[in-house]
Amino acid sequence: MDKKFLLVVAGALAIGLLTGYFVNGAFTTSSETADNHQHEEGTYYTCSMHPQINQPEPGSCPICGMALIPVQSNDGQGLALNEVILSENAMALSQIETLVVGGRDEQKSSILLSGTLSINEELLTVQTSEFDGRIEVLNVASEGQYVTKGQVLARVYSPAVLEIQQELLTASKLKEQQPGWYKAVRNKLRLFKFSDQWIDALESDGKTQDVFDLVAESSGTITKLFIDEGAFVSRGEALAEIADLSRLWVRLEGYEDQLNRFQKGQKISLSVASFPSRTFDATVTFIDPVLNSQSRITEVRAELSNDEGMLKPGMFVKGAVTVASTQNAESLTVPSSAVLWTGERSVVYVQPNKEVPNFVLKSVVLGEKHDGYYEVIAGLQPQDRVVVNGAFVIDASAQLKGQASMMNNINEDTSMSLHLEDHNDGSQKQFTAADNAIMAALLPNYLRIKNALVNSDAVESAKRAKESLQLLKRETKDALAQGMISHLERMLKALSEQSNLEDQRHEFIALSTHFIDWASQGLTADETLYVQFCPMANDNQGAQWLSTEEEIRNPYYGDAMLSCGSIVEVLSLSKR
Numbered sequence: 001m002d003k004k005f006l007l008v009v010a011g012a013l014a015i016g017l018l019t020g021y022f023v024n025g026a027f028t029t030s031s032e033t034a035d036n037h038q039h040e041e042g043t044y045y046t047c048s049m050h051p052q053i054n055q056p057e058p059g060s061c062p063i064c065g066m067a068l069i070p071v072q073s074n075d076g077q078g079l080a081l082n083e084v085i086l087s088e089n090a091m092a093l094s095q096i097e098t099l100v101v102g103g104r105d106e107q108k109s110s111i112l113l114s115g116t117l118s119i120n121e122e123l124l125t126v127q128t129s130e131f132d133g134r135i136e137v138l139n140v141a142s143e144g145q146y147v148t149k150g151q152v153l154a155r156v157y158s159p160a161v162l163e164i165q166q167e168l169l170t171a172s173k174l175k176e177q178q179p180g181w182y183k184a185v186r187n188k189l190r191l192f193k194f195s196d197q198w199i200d201a202l203e204s205d206g207k208t209q210d211v212f213d214l215v216a217e218s219s220g221t222i223t224k225l226f227i228d229e230g231a232f233v234s235r236g237e238a239l240a241e242i243a244d245l246s247r248l249w250v251r252l253e254g255y256e257d258q259l260n261r262f263q264k265g266q267k268i269s270l271s272v273a274s275f276p277s278r279t280f281d282a283t284v285t286f287i288d289p290v291l292n293s294q295s296r297i298t299e300v301r302a303e304l305s306n307d308e309g310m311l312k313p314g315m316f317v318k319g320a321v322t323v324a325s326t327q328n329a330e331s332l333t334v335p336s337s338a339v340l341w342t343g344e345r346s347v348v349y350v351q352p353n354k355e356v357p358n359f360v361l362k363s364v365v366l367g368e369k370h371d372g373y374y375e376v377i378a379g380l381q382p383q384d385r386v387v388v389n390g391a392f393v394i395d396a397s398a399q400l401k402g403q404a405s406m407m408n409n410i411n412e413d414t415s416m417s418l419h420l421e422d423h424n425d426g427s428q429k430q431f432t433a434a435d436n437a438i439m440a441a442l443l444p445n446y447l448r449i450k451n452a453l454v455n456s457d458a459v460e461s462a463k464r465a466k467e468s469l470q471l472l473k474r475e476t477k478d479a480l481a482q483g484m485i486s487h488l489e490r491m492l493k494a495l496s497e498q499s500n501l502e503d504q505r506h507e508f509i510a511l512s513t514h515f516i517d518w519a520s521q522g523l524t525a526d527e528t529l530y531v532q533f534c535p536m537a538n539d540n541q542g543a544q545w546l547s548t549e550e551e552i553r554n555p556y557y558g559d560a561m562l563s564c565g566s567i568v569e570v571l572s573l574s575k576r
Helices: 001-040 088-094 159-173 179-191 196-205 254-262 391-400 433-454 456-481 487-496 501-519
Strands: 043-046 069-072 084-085 096-100 108-119 122-130 131-139 152-157 211-215 221-224 238-245 247-255 267-272 275-287 295-303 318-322 334-335 340-342 345-350 358-370 373-378 385-391 527-534 543-548 566-573
Touching: 001 275, 084 391, 108 295, 131 159, 152 159, 152 238, 159 179, 159 196, 238 247, 247 254, 247 267, 247 318, 334 385, 340 391, 345 391, 358 391, 385 391, 433 456, 433 487, 433 501, 433 543, 456 487, 456 501, 487 501, 501 527, 501 543
Parallel strands: none
Antiparallel strands: 043 069, 084 358, 096 385, 108 247, 108 318, 122 238, 131 152, 152 211, 221 238, 247 295, 267 275, 267 318, 275 295, 334 373, 340 345, 345 358, 345 385, 358 373, 527 543, 527 566
16 A cells, blocks of 8 residues: 555656646746747848948858958837937947037137247347457356346447447537537447447547447347357348347247137236146237248237246247137037037038937037137027037947947938949939940940059059040030030049059949949849949948859958948840
8 A cells, every 4th residue: 555655656656747848848938938039030141341241140241251240220110211219328329418409608608729928029139240340358157147227248340340430539629610520520420329428428538439338229138149259240230139038929820720719819828837826818919911831820929028037038828818609509519429420521420309318419519719619600599408428429329230320320210321423423324325335335345444444553543444435436426515525534534543542442432333324223023234333332321233243352442351241233235
């Protein structure tokens, strides 16, 4: 009885365990399958270098061969191509900060300038010699010495002055009989800048002076000394440069786009590295009317008091000029941290709803920049909430998801624009029957030019372009003026005249657009052409080309990135 009871119990336990196993296993498998299915539906795979790649399964990038990375999709929320949504964790890690766009409260701003201190040239005296002579004794030791007006600079011997002294002593004895002569001689000494006191003393003493004093004509610091003891000087020769440093000039650099903000009489607050705790006030006295054509800079000059003698010519200074704002009261501004630049294009991210972590990419047109803010001419509306911190993180997320970004200019309404505009005509071209025949005849040569660029052979591509020009002239004759053929001639001529490979590739963009526009119109399935696209060509704006081969062989990069690109359209070309 005991053995049978034990067997029954053991069997019941075994059945229970097996049932639980299968039930639990089925539940787990079902749950895991559901989770996996949900994961597969919420994830796709893209390339970090080519975010336009979007595949449902892991693998390698068809363009560059890099391993694809998983990206969480927008979970069916119907986001537009220029919208990005971030998870709560991503928001926290990115430290996203936003700011509501509006006009600036203050209507004044400051422009920061840099420059140097210099001698006030209006207070600069260059003392010259009024006669020929020799420096017998030099009383000035060196440059930098301060002198006062009338102070003796040197003792000078001059035969010319000695001769006039003797003439004065003779004329003074005959001044009653010949007063005109007497006055004329005294004037000669005055022209030599001898004072009346010195002349009277000479006349009273009745003796000539072989050596006499040369005195300073003004007070100031000797900034340049041109004479040495024992040297001979000629009339008109510079002896010394004396500068009054009690008032200095501040020479500041004003950029071309700032010149309308300056005017005489403006106050400038200056800072000098030698005295970091002090500021100095200066006043704008001159704005150079001539702009430096190379640096695009002009001089804004101010005058500065230096009664304490603390400041020295040559010191570097920084100045802040308070100017009236050029913005309208209604104008919008954004902090410079909100703007992402891509060459000529600038974009910002806007958060439509503060409570929802999704962001919309918008292109903006900017005006002047002042105090870290850009004026927004177009692209934003009042009360738009823009991202001022973390915009790069949002953009990186958009790039990984293959959406519109600063580097991936996807049209908001459709998708990536696959047809670039022609350099000369942005409208869709219309080809006549005569045009079609000529284009078909030129297609083989176009493909030869493409292959030469693939091989990075500038000589071969120029040669094939010249051959195309000759063929065009033979085929067109009177038809040259019809349709868009004249544009084609100009494109081929431009390409044939370029010897630089990069310049040829640039010209090839317009040529390819012309051929793609032609091949895209009214075709039948006799021959296949592939429209291929590289998003990194043309300075990251993207560029297309035609090929008869499905394999990507990039004419814009050659061996550097031979397989960079993808097929965006397949065309069937009829035999014409």
